[in-house]
Amino acid sequence: MTSLVLEPGLAAGAPRPGGVRVLVERARRVFSGSGVVLDGLDLDVAAGTFVALLGPSGCGKSTLLRLVAGLDQADGGSVQLLAPNGAERPRIAYVFQDAHLLPWRNVLDNAALPLELAGVARDERRAQALAALQQVGLGDAAARHPAELSGGMKMRVSLARALVTRPSILLLDEPFAALDELTRQRLDDQLRALWLDLGMTVLFVTHSNAEAAYLAERCIVFSRRPARILLDTPIDLPRERAASLRSDPRFARVLGPLQEALLAGEAP
Numbered sequence: 034m035t036s037l038v039l040e041p042g043l044a045a046g047a048p049r050p051g052g053v054r055v056l057v058e059r060a061r062r063v064f065s066g067s068g069v070v071l072d073g074l075d076l077d078v079a080a081g082t083f084v085a086l087l088g089p090s091g092c093g094k095s096t097l098l099r100l101v102a103g104l105d106q107a108d109g110g111s112v113q114l115l116a117p118n119g120a121e122r123p124r125i126a127y128v129f130q131d132a133h134l135l136p137w138r139n140v141l142d143n144a145a146l147p148l149e150l151a152g153v154a155r156d157e158r159r160a161q162a163l164a165a166l167q168q169v170g171l172g173d174a175a176a177r178h179p180a181e182l183s184g185g186m187k188m189r190v191s192l193a194r195a196l197v198t199r200p201s202i203l204l205l206d207e208p209f210a211a212l213d214e215l216t217r218q219r220l221d222d223q224l225r226a227l228w229l230d231l232g233m234t235v236l237f238v239t240h241s242n243a244e245a246a247y248l249a250e251r252c253i254v255f256s257r258r259p260a261r262i263l264l265d266t267p268i269d270l271p272r273e274r275a276a277s278l279r280s281d282p283r284f285a286r287v288l289g290p291l292q293e294a295l296l297a298g299e300a301p
């Protein structure tokens with residue numbers, strides 16, 4: 034990890050992507066073998082909000098994310114993404130815990146992959162991918178291959194690959210869980226800065242209440258499955274957040290209720 038300073042926007046003069054509203058109504062998902070995972074879940078996320086999702090392992094967080102992404106279908110109820118102007122199709126990006134980079138492609142071509150799949154011309158997609166890499170502080174690493182990168186750098190390539198589509202919603206499923214604590218905190222800072230800059234809706238799954246509180250404007254804690262919302266709380270912390278906040282008494286006050294809800298969620 035080197036610079037955390039953000040470069041200018043994705044492409045000169047490009048509009049801020051903004052965000053979409055997520056409206057989940059009575060969503061139900063049942064898996065044979067696992068049983069009922071979501072049983073009438075309601076959730077309404079305003080466009081452009083950064084929301085952290087917490088809850089016990091196996092409660093259904095990834096299932097919810099997959100429904101929002103359209104990678105899976107609910108068995109009942111509905112999951113909608115609503116663009117503010119109604120007309121625009123939501124652009125969805127998904128970041129997993131594993132960076133899932135193609136080892137034979139360099140960093141630039143990995144970041145450009147979604148544009149290549151969308152049929153964007155070579156020069157244009159490379160220019161946009163480079164802008165996205167600069168945005169995550171990896172402009173200098175464009176010619177390297179994944180094997181030459183640290184875990185944190187790989188995740189930043191994965192983020193750049195997600196940003197290159199200029200998403201109106203960014204879904205992240207424990208993206209930094211496998212990284213060391215310092216790298217994770219730096220990436221948290223970078224992700225939050227990107228969100229402040231770009232304004233997309235973010236749903237971020239994590240097992241860390243500290244990471245959730247540091248990143249999000251709103252935290253939701255689920256029970257064991259079928260996932261019920263045990264706590265849905267705004268995070269009352271300054272918009273600009275820095276590492277020093279982690280040792281601030283205000284931060285500890287925010288963590289308390291999250292921890293309590295997490296413990297309640299683990300209880301049988």
Ligand SMILES: Nc1ncnc2c1ncn2[C@@H]1O[C@H](COP(=O)(O)OP(=O)(O)OP(=O)(O)O)[C@@H](O)[C@H]1O
Nearest residue numbers: 064065066067070089090091092093094095096097
């Ligand atoms: N495709 C599937 N087929 C069968 N069962 C599934 C499928 N996907 C998820 N499940 C089950 O649904 C439940 C919820 O899984 P999910 O991955 O959503 O939980 P999670 O809250 O994200 O867990 P973790 O925090 O451990 O990642 C689990 O019991 C899981 O085994």
